[in-house]
Structures are given as structure tokens and as C-alpha cells.
Amino acid sequence: MTQLEEVIGYAFRDPLLYEIALTHSSYYNENRGASPGYNERLEFLGDSVLGFLTADHLFHTYRKKTEGELTRMRAALVCESSLAEAAREIGLHAAVKLGRGEEMGGGRNRPSLLADAMEALLAAVFLDGGMSAARTLAEKFLLNEKDYLPTDYKTTLQELLQREPARQYAYRLADASGPDHAKVFTVEILIEGELAGSGSGASKKEAEQAAACMALEWLEERG
Numbered sequence: 001m002t003q004l005e006e007v008i009g010y011a012f013r014d015p016l017l018y019e020i021a022l023t024h025s026s027y028y029n030e031n032r033g034a035s036p037g038y039n040e041r042l043e044f045l046g047d048s049v050l051g052f053l054t055a056d057h058l059f060h061t062y063r064k065k066t067e068g069e070l071t072r073m074r075a076a077l078v079c080e081s082s083l084a085e086a087a088r089e090i091g092l093h094a095a096v097k098l099g100r101g102e103e104m105g106g107g108r109n110r111p112s113l114l115a116d117a118m119e120a121l122l123a124a125v126f127l128d129g130g131m132s133a134a135r136t137l138a139e140k141f142l143l144n145e146k147d148y149l150p151t152d153y154k155t156t157l158q159e160l161l162q163r164e165p166a167r168q169y170a171y172r173l174a175d176a177s178g179p180d181h182a183k184v185f186t187v188e189i190l191i192e193g194e195l196a197g198s199g200s201g202a203s204k205k206e207a208e209q210a211a212a213c214m215a216l217e218w219l220e221e222r223g
Contacts, residue, residue: 003095008140009137010129012124012125012128013128014128017127018128019036020037020042020124021039021117021121021124022096022097022120022121023035023037023038023039024038024039024096024099024102024107024113025038025040026099027099029099039116040116042119042123042127043119043120044123046120046121046123046126049123049126049131050122051074051078053131053135053138053139054077055074057138058073058074068217072153075156075157075216075220077143079156079159079160080115080163081111081155083114083115084112084114084115084118086118087118088114092118096113112162121137122142125137153210153215154212156212157189157215157219160216161191167192168192168193169190169196170190171188172189172190173185173187182202183202184202185200185201185202185203185206185207186198186207187207187208187210188211191218191219196215196219197211197216197217197218198211199212199214
């Protein structure tokens with residue numbers, strides 16, 4: 001077993017799957033003859049596998065949470081920062097294969113790259129050992145928060161939207177009413193020009209958090 005396999009507690013039957021999961025496209029492009037493939041397709045599959053496992057885990061673990069609360073918990077658990085943290089925890093940042101340019105550009109510590117590699121590894125485990133093996137990996141390193149409900153909805157939303165850089169969003173102040181000592185602010189958030197959420201609070205920051213919370217639910221409903 002490799003050091004990474006020992007850490008995650010899973011030995012691959014198919015070494016090619018394992019190698020592809022650890023190979024970034026930059027390495028593949030520089031070493032086509034020496035590399036069987038790269039991990040972007042596995043990342044695509046891993047995203048869906050993780051989404052299902054997270055939803056199933058939260059549904060059965062938090063039986064009194066509402067749909068909205070479960071949606072926000074799932075968004076926080078599978079966000080880029082959470083995946084990147086798990087990747088560092090298991091040493092994936094040291095094991096992934098990068099091209100020279102990506103290496104010199106600090107790719108080994110880039111959260112988006114690490115998050116993608118984590119999803120690819122989960123997909124490889126799923127293909128190699130089935131859903132049970134993937135569930136064990138996810139529950140050990142990704143779904144181990146206790147009663148976790150994020151309060152920084154703005155950061156969670158930002159990290160989700162950053163996965164699609166072309167997706168533009170903006171907050172706007174819709175209203176500010178009441179006396180100076182008890183003013184209420186209402187903020188709206190637009191995603192690609194559509195109203196995705198609105199929220200009110202005693203400060204603009206509080207209102208933005210409430211709007212971001214609604215936007216996370218809006219995104220979830222749209223799939």
C-alpha cells in the first residue's frame with residue numbers, strides 16, 4: 001500500500017484508477033506517454049457521489065432539521081474549503097501529480113485543485129470498491145462534523161459560485177428603513193441577473209448573510 005492508501009484505509013484493486021485519480025491535467029499534458037489519464041472525469045463523478053452520500057448522511061443523522069437547514073449543512077460540508085481541508089488532512093496535496101507550471105504556480109496548495117482531487121479520489125474508491133467503500137471514506141474525512149450548521153453563508157455561497165467563474169453575482173441594498181438607532185436593512189442578491197434571495201437585518205452585513213442563506217436554497221432548488 002502507498003502512504004495515502006494507508007491513511008485513508010483503502011487499498012486499490014485497480015492501480016490505474018488510483019494513478020488517474022492523483023493525476024492533474026497539467027501533468028498529463030506534459031507526460032502523455034507516461035500517464036494513463038487525468039482526473040477531471042473522476043472529479044465529475046465524485047461530485048455526484050459526494051452529493052448523494054452527504055444528503056443521505058444528513059437526512060438520517062439530523063432527523064429534526066428542516067429542508068432548508070439540511071441544504072445549508074450540505075452546502076457547507078461539500079464546499080471547496082471543506083474538501084481542500086480534507087485533502088490536506090490525508091496528505092493528498094503531497095501525492096497529487098502536477099505539471100511543472102502548475103507546481104511552480106503554487107497549485108499544490110490551491111484550494112480548488114485540492115478539492116477537485118479529493119472528489120476524484122472519492123470517485124476512484126467508488127468505482128474500485130463500490131458505494132460502501134466510498135461511504136466509509138466520506139464519513140471518515142468529510143462528514144465527521146458534529147451538528148454543523150454554517151453561519152458564514154456569504155463565504156459558503158462564494159465558494160460554490162467560484163466553481164463556475166463565469167457565474168456573476170452581486171449584492172444590492174434594496175431598502176433601509178426605521179430610525180437611526182433601530183434601522184432595518186434589506187439586501188438582495190442577484191445571480192446572473194436573477195433575484196436569488198433577499199434578507200433583512202440590523203446591519204448591511206447581517207442582511208447580506210440572510211440573503212446569501214436564501215440564495216443557497218435557491219441554487220439547491222435549481223439543481
